[in-house]
Amino acid sequence: MTPSLPAPPAARTVPTATYRLQLQPEFPFSAAERAVPYLAGLGVSHLHLSPVLEAVPGSTHGYDVTDHRAVRAELGGEAGLRALATTARAHGLGLVVDLVPNHMATSPVHNHALRAVLRDGPDSPYARWFDVDWAAGDGRILLPVLPARLPEAREHMRVADGALWVDGLSLPLRAGTERLPLPELLDAQWYRLGWWRLARTELNYRRFFTISELIGVRVEDPEVFDATHGTIVELVRDGVIEGLRIDHPDGLADPEGYLERLREATGGRCWTVAEKILTGAEPLPASWPVAGTTGYDALRQVDGVFTDGVGADELADLYREFVGRAGDRGGSWEATARRAAYEVVTHDLAAETGALTRLAERICAADPALRDHAPWALRTAVRELLVRVPVYRFYRTGDESVLTPEAARGAKAAFAVAEEASAVDTVRDLALGRLGDGPEHRAFRARFAQTSSALRAKSVEDTAFYRYTPLLSANEVGGEPGRPGVGPEEFHAYCLRLSRDWPETGTVLSTHDTKRSADVRAGIAVLSQCPQVWRELLDEVAGVPAPDPHLAWTAWQTAFGFGTPDAGRIGPAVLKSVREAGLHTSWTEPDPGYERAVTDFVAAGPGRIPLRAASEAAFALEPHIRTHMLGAALVQLTMPGVPELYQGTEREYRALVDPDNRRPFTVGEDDDRTALVRAALAVRRLRPEVFAARDSYVPLTVTGGAAQHCLAFARGRAAAAPAVVTAVTRLPLRLAEAGGWQDTELVLPPGRWVDLLDGEREFTGGAVKPVDLFDARPVALLSRPA
Numbered sequence: 001m002t003p004s005l006p007a008p009p010a011a012r013t014v015p016t017a018t019y020r021l022q023l024q025p026e027f028p029f030s031a032a033e034r035a036v037p038y039l040a041g042l043g044v045s046h047l048h049l050s051p052v053l054e055a056v057p058g059s060t061h062g063y064d065v066t067d068h069r070a071v072r073a074e075l076g077g078e079a080g081l082r083a084l085a086t087t088a089r090a091h092g093l094g095l096v097v098d099l100v101p102n103h104m105a106t107s108p109v110h111n112h113a114l115r116a117v118l119r120d121g122p123d124s125p126y127a128r129w130f131d132v133d134w135a136a137g138d139g140r141i142l143l144p145v146l147p148a149r150l151p152e153a154r155e156h157m158r159v160a161d162g163a164l165w166v167d168g169l170s171l172p173l174r175a176g177t178e179r180l181p182l183p184e185l186l187d188a189q190w191y192r193l194g195w196w197r198l199a200r201t202e203l204n205y206r207r208f209f210t211i212s213e214l215i216g217v218r219v220e221d222p223e224v225f226d227a228t229h230g231t232i233v234e235l236v237r238d239g240v241i242e243g244l245r246i247d248h249p250d251g252l253a254d255p256e257g258y259l260e261r262l263r264e265a266t267g268g269r270c271w272t273v274a275e276k277i278l279t280g281a282e283p284l285p286a287s288w289p290v291a292g293t294t295g296y297d298a299l300r301q302v303d304g305v306f307t308d309g310v311g312a313d314e315l316a317d318l319y320r321e322f323v324g325r326a327g328d329r330g331g332s333w334e335a336t337a338r339r340a341a342y343e344v345v346t347h348d349l350a351a352e353t354g355a356l357t358r359l360a361e362r363i364c365a366a367d368p369a370l371r372d373h374a375p376w377a378l379r380t381a382v383r384e385l386l387v388r389v390p391v392y393r394f395y396r397t398g399d400e401s402v403l404t405p406e407a408a409r410g411a412k413a414a415f416a417v418a419e420e421a422s423a424v425d426t427v428r429d430l431a432l433g434r435l436g437d438g439p440e441h442r443a444f445r446a447r448f449a450q451t452s453s454a455l456r457a458k459s460v461e462d463t464a465f466y467r468y469t470p471l472l473s474a475n476e477v478g479g480e481p482g483r484p485g486v487g488p489e490e491f492h493a494y495c496l497r498l499s500r501d502w503p504e505t506g507t508v509l510s511t512h513d514t515k516r517s518a519d520v521r522a523g524i525a526v527l528s529q530c531p532q533v534w535r536e537l538l539d540e541v542a543g544v545p546a547p548d549p550h551l552a553w554t555a556w557q558t559a560f561g562f563g564t565p566d567a568g569r570i571g572p573a574v575l576k577s578v579r580e581a582g583l584h585t586s587w588t589e590p591d592p593g594y595e596r597a598v599t600d601f602v603a604a605g606p607g608r609i610p611l612r613a614a615s616e617a618a619f620a621l622e623p624h625i626r627t628h629m630l631g632a633a634l635v636q637l638t639m640p641g642v643p644e645l646y647q648g649t650e651r652e653y654r655a656l657v658d659p660d661n662r663r664p665f666t667v668g669e670d671d672d673r674t675a676l677v678r679a680a681l682a683v684r685r686l687r688p689e690v691f692a693a694r695d696s697y698v699p700l701t702v703t704g705g706a707a708q709h710c711l712a713f714a715r716g717r718a719a720a721a722p723a724v725v726t727a728v729t730r731l732p733l734r735l736a737e738a739g740g741w742q743d744t745e746l747v748l749p750p751g752r753w754v755d756l757l758d759g760e761r762e763f764t765g766g767a768v769k770p771v772d773l774f775d776a777r778p779v780a781l782l783s784r785p786a
Contacts, residue, residue, distance in 0.1 A: 013242050014271050014291070014504050014692060015046040016684045017637070018096055018644045022512055023050045023072075024060040027664040029080035033087045038667055040091035042650055043681025046243060047088055048096040050512065052081055053231065056105045060662055061512070062098075063247065064105035064214060067112055068228040078231075085240040096243030096271070099232060101258060102251035103208040106215040108143070108171050114215065117141070119172035121190035129224050131206035131216050131447075133355055140192045144199035144212055145169060150186075153193075157182060166193065197588070203351040206447070208251060209454045210348045220253040220446075225261055236266045243271040245294055245506075250276065250392050250453035253446035256288055263289045271642075273506040277457075277478050279391040284502065287397070292498075292505020295644060296478035299508055301486055301494045302636050303473060303521060305711060306628045308731050309485020311528040312471050318535050319470035323550040329583060330467040330550060333482035340463040341387040343582075345455050352451045356382045359444045360427060363435070370426055370435070377415070377423035384411035385427055386448075392456045393449040399432050465515070466581035469554045471528055472561065473521035476514055484528065488711050488730070492699040495713065498640035499697035507641040509632060510649050512662055516561060517646075517655040522628040523612075524561035526621050529733040533617045534560075540614050544605035547597040551578065555598075559606035560618075562654055567607025573656035574602050624733045627778040631711070631728035633673060634779045637680035638715060638726040640697050650677045676779070679756045683724055683783055690724055693717045700725065702770075704744030709735040710770050712746050721784075722749045729770070729778040741771040753782040 051062030206216030328339035388407035415421035474484035509518035546552035655661035714722030750765035
């Protein structure tokens, strides 16, 4: 019997803080339900669940959705989810759910909609669900599932029980074809079986990035939207779900249109944040009907303000000297990112650029004013413009500021003949929607933007971040490896904008997608304050031979951030990094000899030697790492926005890239971080208006010689006196080297202030010395007495 759910809130509920749980068969709804009392005791207001809809059996993440109609049975089904919501509500908690609108699993067995299309072809009612270029496949959809070329794979095929079996994979058969000889039967299907390597160039359906196992879904079609969102909308209307995290909106044809339809379908009852990765000073589109982003922009700012920009530049010089890499192969950030973009757009996204070229060809052929552009010229124009998009993609507005005239001029430099370079103008005008609004014109504009986001993600996050590695803590989603540091003034300006424009946005420090958890990044970021100590550490371990200097730098820095030697966890992360970098080995062209050498090196060195204890200077960094860890945590918990705790991060949490960071949730022992988290979350729940109001962020004045080492701000409603103060120490090693706080003073707002971290100390408004404020710990959280 499904438990009855208490009445849902009458209006949209904005969380005071969320806690992300990674659901999987080893940690289903029932396990989450057992954790509810503990999580409620921490002080969060909502649990944030990874995707809950039906997914590929055994999936540990849930992003490979197979059926939008059902809550995942392996997690406990809809009854389990509703029981979790009931228990959560009884403890004062709501549920936020991760929603995946952009793609589904390309599973002929488990994806019922795709199986129908494979059986019935373009006449299937489900054909409209997917972006398939039937013409490009001679009326068939390519399924790149074979381990070898078709002639070698035929011996593994058989027809049985009305299906075509390829080893253990069941494929539907077109009606009336089951008795045909195998060669004719294969040719008669609505799909073409192919070697997996053909996907790179021949694929004729839209996919997620370069992952052919995930097929894009056309949620811009109202019927598809309704069919894929019915269950989620029902759960929202029933009060089971109070918030939604929208995964990868940049993959959608029209993100704003989708978000508008979602708001309408849910009645505006959900706190909704979008996983939009912002680049540099790029703003979130003001017209989007969301509370904000999921928080990677906040991660970049918080990490940056605890990074020494000057020291990071010095570290980059040491890195270039040590690794000896060419500028575009990891020696220089801009050159490395540009080369990676060309490689990805030419190689990994060949099928996507091919689809854009075919669209452009058809549009030009139908318009006398656009004819006689050679296919190669259109293809070149597409590639050259894509690599010059400086952000992930453009939207309904502001597109000309993204796909600029300067970008067009740069793209034309790839042409030897000026008249042929006019293809660039045609492609740019098509991408900007200047040449018409027909179905193919709209399709080109959408696909160009979708491909642009895939290019940025694959070339920057998944390639350049692994090639240019002076300071690995900066190589995070939304990060800027070429400019790791953020000054206090820049941080304050960012928070003032958030408080004014997006006070309910999400903020994060660690997620299921971060390459290194916040505490691992803190261990690495401290090196920006002591580049020479790092160089000396590398000399200490030089006796362990590495396959190449770049690997040595990256692996040892990974181990230093992780803190303790553990080959079983460091080894897979380092191996993944060299595969993603793609310079010596890769996922699709592996070099077994090089990979063995990497594994052996990690086992002999970074996975065995406790690097933080390798010298007195290294051991002396521990308190400075702790200062960063506590400071970053407190800042994120009290800055504008809704803070999210990733599972386990209420205490020290060291994790590397997935799957290391997606292990099942467990309750650990409290530490000094836990006390800080409880105090910050308690004041957020006690005084939500102080944190939720617009313009509720006030930078505090710090004077004196060490002013740059104290980051402080107050929170409070604009018309009222500030009610909460956060003050933290930044760059403590540099502070110690400069002689400490000396004459530095922090100016507190008027009134009486109580230290929430010990409940005893009190301060009076006006000038206070950081040496007194931070005498017990390097951070302070103050509140006016209630």
